[in-house]
Amino acid sequence: MSTGAASMRKMIRSNVLSMFGLVTVSIFVVITAAQILSSGAILPYNAYQPSFAQANLSPSLSHPFGTDLLGRDMLSRVVTALPIDVGIPIITVALSAAIGIVLGTLAAFFRGWLDEFLMRLTDLFMAFPTMIMAMAIAATLGPSLVNVTLSMIVVWWPPYVRLVRGGVLAIAAEDFVSISKALNSSFFYIVRKDAIPNVLPTILVYATFDVGSALLTLSTLGFLNVGIPPTAPELGMMVSNVTYNLFLYPYQIIIPAVVVAVIVAGFSFLGEGIRESLDVKLRPHIMIRSKPAKEMENPIDGARPSV
């Protein structure tokens, strides 16, 4: 493990983009954690209290991101949004990966009708405008943070089932699994000791990319005012609330949008770095069963969902 960590450090250091990803993700995760733990005490200004004398100030030293039309500090508002904009994508991806590990392992080991059913279902989801589906579910459930997370997970888990199933199938064909079976190891022992550790790196890489994709979808939901409650601070919604100010105070729109882009880029570049250092080859047949192997050299490239 230590050699793995060392080579990982080396690879990340050797690559400027991955380094950028690591730094960006670390900064945002730390700020998010600080914001949650201190419940807002780290903010330079109150993010909710209007002060009309300070309204619509351009970015300056005292207000690095400027102020909005109610005179609230934009930097503080962006930081208040981070628990939602970093937290919900991470929760979505983590839970989807967990669902994928359970269902994917079951499908690969038991095959039969369960496998067939799950594969048909994931086929369906992959030919499907997932973003529209998530919007429809979130809109029908009504605005709440739990509902929006749920509606994201409903459309988010299928690729993970495929990824885990393909990985476990590949592992199951290896000699050490048949030896383990011959030694009369139990099913759960094989899953725990052989299958899971071997598919985990792939999942980790895919999930890192996927956090960025989930954030793009989430903030688009916010931008379209679907699912996220109007009082919750969310970057996409922050943009859509002031679109009429585009020509007068463009920074009020551009800054939150750029923050979203920076976080997404951070996770993508970090994912790239981890992929190179762990030397994970995401083989195409794992992702798209009905497609020939050559068509998608690297399914990570197809990781961005329909946004």
Place this chain on the structure above:
Amino acid sequence: MIPLRDFLPYLGKRVLGAIGVLIGAMLLVFIISYILNPNPAHLWAGARASKSTIAAVVARYHLDQPWYVQLYYFLQSYATGNFGIDPQTGRSILSEMEFYFPNTLELVLVSMVMIVALGVASGYIAGMRFGTKVDHAIRIFYLATWSSPYYLGGFLAILVFSSYIPLFPSGGMFSQTISPINHITGIYILDALLQLNGPAFLSGIDHVIMPAAVLALLDFGLVARIMRSSILNARWSTHVKAARAKGTPEGEVRRNHILRNALIDTNTIIAVTFGFMLSGTIVIEEIFSWPGIGYFTYQAIVSINYPVLIPCVLLFTLGVIAANFIADVFYSLLDPRIALGEGGGSEG
């Protein structure tokens, strides 16, 4: 290129698969809508609708019936081919979609042309200049645009190219001063062109360029990335070495041995990108006031209007399936080793 006796069974198989996916998609949306919101009559009739209006809506859409009866009426309206009546406007859903869909097609097709040109060219340049500053610049550019939300691209474009440098209009499909043109295909610029209506055509082009370019810029990253990595794969492969060794002119090596091989992989990714673009139209059409199917779908979603939402989802799904099908056909055209439906199993 493709023998008909290979093509027809393949086409049959694909059509059957597509029908399966479409039926699955329809059932899924119906079940989810039904479970989550079994009686949306008050939403469809409006907040201040009288009791009798709501009762009329309930009766018309059989909302008081159990789910299988509702599903039966759904399927019946689909079998007649008009998707029923939009509960909010009272018009036939099919005629509404016939109005909105060509507009989206115009936007997406123009954008697709840009994506292919931009993605293939930048991926080719980056791959051929691997490791140079040009390569790094192209990579950083497409990774950055790829990470950006659509609304960032849309608002930046409006800000810069409609406000600071007023080159393009910030929304709409054509200038209000232009007299309406006859509908032939429904695609505005194509209709203008067919009727040789110069001003309408130019106005249409003027309006479509910015939204299409934003959509293209934010989605071309995937194509550029795959193109670059395929160029890298092809560049140092043995068949290219062999071609050079036998004295093939460099231009021909690049065109026939590197570019053509790289296009084989890129082709499928273009189809995948098409799926992203269709969803991207929701945001882009909202920002650029583009009366397309994305806008229509969005309106259906926020009003939980699933009689409209289901045909829209089916249309989007059909778009993705069609794009994949076209990619498959191109695939067998580009790679003579591969018969339709078999794919690139053999390594070249």
